[in-house]
Amino acid sequence: MPVNYQDLQRQVRDKGRQAPAYQTRLNQAVQQAEQILDSQSHRLDELRHRLERARQANPALRCAIPLDDALNATFPQPHLPPPRVLLAADGSQINPSRHDPLPFGVINVGAIRILPGTAQAPAEIIESQLLCFDELYPPEGALTEEIVALRRDLNERKTLAKLAQAESGTVVALTDGPLELFRDPSERSLFEMLLEDYRAALQELVELNVAAAGYVDKPASDLVVRLLELTLLPGDALSQPHQARPLRGVVDVELFRSRLASGERSAVFAIQSPSARHFPAMLALHFFYLNVNLRGKPYLARVEFPAWVAKNPDLLDLLHATLLMQCCQMGNRPYPYALHRAHEVALVSREERQQLSNMLALELHRQGVRVGETSHKQVHKDQLGKRTRYVK
Amino acid sequence: MTTIEMGKLLRAAATGCVVGCRVSQIDVPALGGMVRIPLDAEASQQVYGLIYDIHIDDDGLVRQLVTAEGVPQEVILDNRINRNVPLEISVVFIGHRQGERIFHSLPPRPPLTLDALYPCSPEELRCFSNAGNLGYLRHLLRLEEVPLGELVAAHLQQAAAVQQQAGNPTWWSKPCVN
Numbered sequence: 284m285p286v287n288y289q290d291l292q293r294q295v296r297d298k299g300r301q302a303p304a305y306q307t308r309l310n311q312a313v314q315q316a317e318q319i320l321d322s323q324s325h326r327l328d329e330l331r332h333r334l335e336r337a338r339q340a341n342p343a344l345r346c347a348i349p350l351d352d353a354l355n356a357t358f359p360q361p362h363l364p365p366p367r368v369l370l371a372a373d374g375s376q377i378n379p380s381r382h383d384p385l386p387f388g389v390i391n392v393g394a395i396r397i398l399p400g401t402a403q404a405p406a407e408i409i410e411s412q413l414l415c416f417d418e419l420y421p422p423e424g425a426l427t428e429e430i431v432a433l434r435r436d437l438n439e440r441k442t443l444a445k446l447a448q449a450e451s452g453t454v455v456a457l458t459d460g461p462l463e464l465f466r467d468p469s470e471r472s473l474f475e476m477l478l479e480d481y482r483a484a485l486q487e488l489v490e491l492n493v494a495a496a497g498y499v500d501k502p503a504s505d506l507v508v509r510l511l512e513l514t515l516l517p518g519d520a521l522s523q524p525h526q527a528r529p530l531r532g533v534v535d536v537e538l539f540r541s542r543l544a545s546g547e548r549s550a551v552f553a554i555q556s557p558s559a560r561h562f563p564a565m566l567a568l569h570f571f572y573l574n575v576n577l578r579g580k581p582y583l584a585r586v587e588f589p590a591w592v593a594k595n596p597d598l599l600d601l602l603h604a605t606l607l608m609q610c611c612q613m614g615n616r617p618y619p620y621a622l623h624r625a626h627e628v629a630l631v632s633r634e635e636r637q638q639l640s641n642m643l644a645l646e647l648h649r650q651g652v653r654v655g656e657t658s659h660k661q662v663h664k665d666q667l668g669k670r671t672r673y674v675k
Numbered sequence: 676m677t678t679i680e681m682g683k684l685l686r687a688a689a690t691g692c693v694v695g696c697r698v699s700q701i702d703v704p705a706l707g708g709m710v711r712i713p714l715d716a717e718a719s720q721q722v723y724g725l726i727y728d729i730h731i732d733d734d735g736l737v738r739q740l741v742t743a744e745g746v747p748q749e750v751i752l753d754n755r756i757n758r759n760v761p762l763e764i765s766v767v768f769i770g771h772r773q774g775e776r777i778f779h780s781l782p783p784r785p786p787l788t789l790d791a792l793y794p795c796s797p798e799e800l801r802c803f804s805n806a807g808n809l810g811y812l813r814h815l816l817r818l819e820e821v822p823l824g825e826l827v828a829a830h831l832q833q834a835a836a837v838q839q840q841a842g843n844p845t846w847w848s849k850p851c852v853n
Contacts (some may be wrong), residue, residue, distance in 0.1 A: 395753075397753075398749065399747065399749060400747070400749075401749060402748035402749060402752070403749060404752035404755075404756040404757060405749055405751065405752075405753045406755055407757050522697060534709065581754070611744070611745060612740070612746065612750055613739055613740070613745050614740060614741070614743035614744075615739075615742045615823065616739055616742075623736065624753065624757075627736070
């Protein structure tokens with residue numbers, strides 16, 4: 284059945300009527316946030332003090348932590364030679380489903396190794412891990428979609444660390460999305476165990492002095508806005524566990540869009556968040572905003588990287604320059620070419636899932652093992668939209 | 676006999692086939708070039724054909740890359756060598772070989788998926804075009820929406836060159852004389 288267009292049409296008209304007022308309120312909030320950014324730009328000690336008070340009252344507080352640069356500082360595109368090696372990894376997965384004849388999972392990591400400026404064809408690397416039988420029911424907890432996604436993220440970093448180990452010279456290693464892990468599954472012990480491996484993979488990249496980063500396209504985060512909000516709260520409100528959000532709806536990109544010229548990045552910020560404790564010392568997560576559009580209207584990305592990159596100006600500049608080089612290769616829709624290619628390599632299609640399911644069933648039959656059947660619910664869902672016709 | 680594989684068969688019918696190859700292999704085929712597809716491991720049975728079309732398809736990424744200024748060489752090579760955007764070569768069947776005998780009729784069966792395509796050597800081209808009275812050219816007349824004149828000219832030029840080298844400069848006049 285289609286959606287109820289009559290109902291939705293009325294709702295769409297209502298939303299349309301609300302839109303101008305919403306836009307006006309949002310514009311005012313953006314303007315206010317911009318004023319605070321400028322006025323507080325150099326009052327970093329005061330900001331850090333307020334942040335500390337708020338954090339003590341509210342450990343779940345999530346916002347940016349100012350470092351040494353002014354809040355509104357901008358940094359131009361560094362003109363550097365490319366890194367010797369550029370690595371990028373991305374992952375995709377097949378989540379086990381009890382509706383399948385034989386539940387199984389796959390974690391697929393695709394990586395690409397580019398030697399920029401060498402006129403050599405890049406190398407593609409694919410690592411696939413099949414999960415079935417007991418692997419679907421680890422003693423630490425069930426293999427939920429959250430855990431499969433976490434294992435995929437872990438495998439991406441492990442692959443990058445393994446590839447980086449074989450390299451010499453400057454290496455930049457990219458993944459798509461933030462480095463911070465947002466997942467908070469109920470299977471705490473399994474999560475903690477995988478997190479430990481994740482940190483170990485990041486630590487390996489530290490030791491290899493790799494400029495590792497997560498690239499967030501079209502970011503919707505409001506970490507800097509949340510920091511600025513703290514200046515609007517009266518002193519006693521800072522000590523409340525649930526702090527008000529006077530700039531709710533404003534995202535960081537709105538703050539920086541008009542400030543960052545082509546190729547410029549913002550100041551570097553650290554991240555205050557409940558998961559920050561998972562990333563201590565050199566692994567502590569940092570970020571900057573980057574205007575990746577070298578032609579035309581600004582297009583901002585958020586780049587997340589660990590402290591060892593943040594504290595090393597050479598690596599920071601290398602990362603900045605490499606991302607711009609990569610983005611400009613994609614023409615009028617800037618996005619790192621290497622990440623797009625890693626995504627292409629990693630992608631598992633529905634057809635591949637079906638083929639793998641058939642391969643597994645065939646192998647089990649060959650071994651004399653009984654294979655179950657697709658659930659009736661799934662069979663009916665698969666039939667949806669499939670029509671047959673009478674043909675003479 | 677040339678053993679450099681040009682590509683593998685994607686789809687076929689009784690009268691022709693389409694072969695996919697990587698863009699990096701593009702220097703091997705040429706419009707009007709004669710090719711062969713062995714039907715068995717010993718190559719005692721082969722299908723002969725002429726290349727009448729070469730397609731290079733695009734995809735979303737390629738369309739995006741053309742908007743960039745100065746695409747680096749490694750990106751060009753990545754798209755030509757690594758990415759799954761094959762070059763499609765269309766072949767019309769013009770005859771076949773059974774053991775030592777050459778026939779200018781259609782093969783008894785088309786080749787199968789993933790059968791390999793090879794360019795014919797000058798000697799193979801000479802033997803094939805010298806057998807019979809150019810009757811195989813009738814297969815080209817079935818083709819539609821193809822620059823037929825260009826195709827025939829390209830083939831005759833290549834065939835005449837190898838015949839001339841073999842001391843047979845009047846080869847082309849054979850059907851008129853006989």
